[in-house]
Amino acid sequence: xxxxxxxxxxxxxxxxxxxxxxxxxxxxxxxxxxxxxxxxxxxxxxxxxxxxxxxxxxxxxxxxxxxxxxxxxxxxxxxxxxxxxxxxxxxxxxxxxxxxxxxxxxxxxxxxxxxxxxxxxxxxxxxxxxxxxxxxxxxxxxxxxxxxxxxxxxxxxxxxxxxxxxxxxxxxxxxxxxxxxxxxxxxxxxxxxxxxxxxxxxxxxxxxxxxxxxxxxxxxxxxxxxxxxxxxxxxxxxxxxxxxxxxxxxxxxxxxxxxxxxxxxxxxxxxxxxxx
Amino acid sequence: xxxxxxxxxxxxxxxxxxxxxxxxxxxxxxxxxxxxxxxxxxxxxxxxxxxxxxxxxxxxxxxxxxxxxxxxxxxxxxxxxxxxxxxxxxxxxxxxxxxxxxxxxxxxxxxxxxxxxxxxxxxxxxxxxxxxxxxxxxxxxxxxxxxxxxxxxxxxxxxxxxxxxxxxxxxxxxxxxxxxxxxxxxxxxxxxxxxxxxxxxxxxxxxxxxxxxxxxxxxxxxxxxxxxxxxxxxxxxxxxxxxxxxxxxxxxxxxxxxxxxxxxxxxxxxxxxxxxxxxxxxxxxxxxxxxxxx
Numbered sequence: 147x148x149x150x151x152x153x154x155x156x157x158x159x160x161x162x163x164x165x166x167x168x169x170x171x172x173x174x175x176x177x178x179x180x181x182x183x184x185x186x187x188x189x190x191x192x193x194x195x196x197x198x199x200x201x202x203x204x205x206x207x208x209x210x211x212x213x214x215x216x217x218x219x220x221x222x223x224x225x226x227x228x229x230x231x232x233x234x235x236x237x238x239x240x241x242x243x244x245x246x247x248x249x250x251x252x253x254x255x256x257x258x259x260x261x262x263x264x265x266x267x268x269x270x271x272x273x274x275x276x277x278x279x280x281x282x283x284x285x286x287x288x289x290x291x292x293x294x295x296x297x298x299x300x301x302x303x304x305x306x307x308x309x310x311x312x313x314x315x316x317x318x319x320x321x322x323x324x325x326x327x328x329x330x331x332x333x334x335x336x337x338x339x340x341x342x343x344x345x346x347x348x349x350x351x352x353x354x355x356x357x358x359x360x361x362x363x364x365x366x367x368x369x370x371x372x373x374x375x376x377x378x379x380x381x382x383x384x385x386x387x388x389x390x391x392x393x394x395x396x397x398x399x400x401x402x403x404x405x406x407x408x409x410x411x412x413x414x415x416x417x418x419x420x421x422x
Numbered sequence: 423x424x425x426x427x428x429x430x431x432x433x434x435x436x437x438x439x440x441x442x443x444x445x446x447x448x449x450x451x452x453x454x455x456x457x458x459x460x461x462x463x464x465x466x467x468x469x470x471x472x473x474x475x476x477x478x479x480x481x482x483x484x485x486x487x488x489x490x491x492x493x494x495x496x497x498x499x500x501x502x503x504x505x506x507x508x509x510x511x512x513x514x515x516x517x518x519x520x521x522x523x524x525x526x527x528x529x530x531x532x533x534x535x536x537x538x539x540x541x542x543x544x545x546x547x548x549x550x551x552x553x554x555x556x557x558x559x560x561x562x563x564x565x566x567x568x569x570x571x572x573x574x575x576x577x578x579x580x581x582x583x584x585x586x587x588x589x590x591x592x593x594x595x596x597x598x599x600x601x602x603x604x605x606x607x608x609x610x611x612x613x614x615x616x617x618x619x620x621x622x623x624x625x626x627x628x629x630x631x632x633x634x635x636x637x638x639x640x641x642x643x644x645x646x647x648x649x650x651x652x653x654x655x656x657x658x659x660x661x662x663x664x665x666x667x668x669x670x671x672x673x674x675x676x677x678x679x680x681x682x683x684x685x686x687x688x689x690x691x692x693x694x695x696x697x698x699x700x701x702x703x704x705x706x707x708x709x710x711x712x713x714x715x716x
Contacts, residue, residue, distance in 0.1 A: 420516035
């Protein structure tokens with residue numbers, strides 16, 4: 147291992163340790179009060195453990211417990227963290243792949259034809275900045291199904307970055323490469339698949355990566371709205387239970403899964419990268 | 423004798439921005455022809471429209487007016503019969519050297535099977551001495567190697583006419599010399615018809631049967647056609663000893679330094695008749711002096 151690498155890892159561990167210690171110091175345990183309580187105070191529940199922001203050790207304890215049995219199912223309001231994450235990932239994938247299926251061909255067309263591009267531009271520019279959750283009431287009314295509505299919300303938020311990046315990638319294919327395909331008398335389809343697509347793939351993957359990030363951000367909010375299952379619902383449910391340890395734990399899990407999804411696409415994109 | 427390639431009154435004009443019906447003429451009245459198997463170089467200062475003429479010949483870009491006829495057919499769009507070697511090699515960066523060439527061959531020789539395509543690709547890579555690099559990606563190659571792959575790709579298609587747009591412009595002098603020698607060797611073997619743009623007078627004399635000289639742009643013309651009367655195949659070291667070498671070289675330098683701008687001024691002031699351009703210039707071998715030179 148190089149010296150630089152050792153230094154990097156050491157610094158990383160120091161940051162972890164410091165945040166752990168600081169976390170422990172600034173939070174309290176929320177244990178029940180041990181001093182003598184009046185009747186009134188007992189009635190108000192002051193003898194019970196208090197709601198509090200959990201310290202790192204508490205979260206870690208819960209994490210070990212939850213992750214050792216992530217797929218348990220004790221009824222609709224008590225499912226394992228793994229089950230909840232699984233539902234969320236499923237919805238994200240469904241909406242995301244639907245978006246990929248539509249956005250890549252449409253982006254391709256838009257990038258290849260200036261007429262298409264200019265005609266679609268105003269619509270894309272208006273639709274793109276709409277918060278995906280603003281679609282939710284309309285989706286619920288039209289689709290009449292909360293799960294499909296959250297899938298639709300994911301679809302509508304991930305379609306724009308893929309569409310725009312695909313069109314941009316296709317438009318910025320080097321003229322020299324297109325000239326090569328022209329002098330080789332390639333047809334439009336052959337040029338599209340043998341020259342334009344491989345040339346645009348790195349840019350398309352940038353769009354795919356951005357969209358995946360946004361989808362994962364949005365699914366949490368969408369599930370808080372529609373409820374039922376999913377990590378977003380889980381966070382909100384635990385907030386209603388005033389179980390802040392579970393809230394903090396699921397916050398971290400959202401981060402970890404989000405990182406995993408990003409890594410997945412980053413790895414896949416490596417196969418299609420090229421260097422000029 | 424019927425000419426293989428004929429170019430008549432070619433012109434390229436661009437509209438002036440913001441002014442209606444006003445055009446800037448890049449070149450005009452460009453007329454020349456080429457025989458099968460001939461190697462023609464075109465030399466002129468930047469901005470005279472050499473690359474545009476080449477793109478017109480390739481069919482990648484249409485002239486404003488004029489005709490290009492190759493093998494009795496009008497040149498309107500790109501064709502596999504006219505190969506192009508671009509200045510910046512234009513290899514597809516995501517394909518290996520071999521795959522770049524195989525893709526091109528598959529486009530031209532449609533009934534060739536996979537083995538046949540591979541065999542042909544390897545044959546031409548061998549010709550440019552790149553057998554060790556077949557599986558490398560273009561970015562792993564040096565500039566000279568990339569250009570050699572470009573040459574192999576173009577020759578592998580055995581086009582009727584090969585167009586080269588300053589193929590060695592971006593290379594250092596030593597590499598350029600080596601590839602030029604390679605090109606002399608390949609041309610001697612294949613008798614390929616080539617039209618090439620260059621800025622390098624020595625390169626043009628080494629390679630060409632004829633050099634077209636252009637006056638400065640705008641309103642450039644192909645003014646003269648200089649015949650290089652030095653026997654082929656030529657050799658970098660021997661060619662300078664030929665009696666015509668310095669006569670031609672000095673003539674070309676004088677044209678580019680003095681004449682090309684003077685003619686451009688005359689054309690702009692309409693003081694010159696361009697209807698009979700290009701004028702043929704040749705330097706006949708004087709037998710007595712040749713004997714003396716040897």
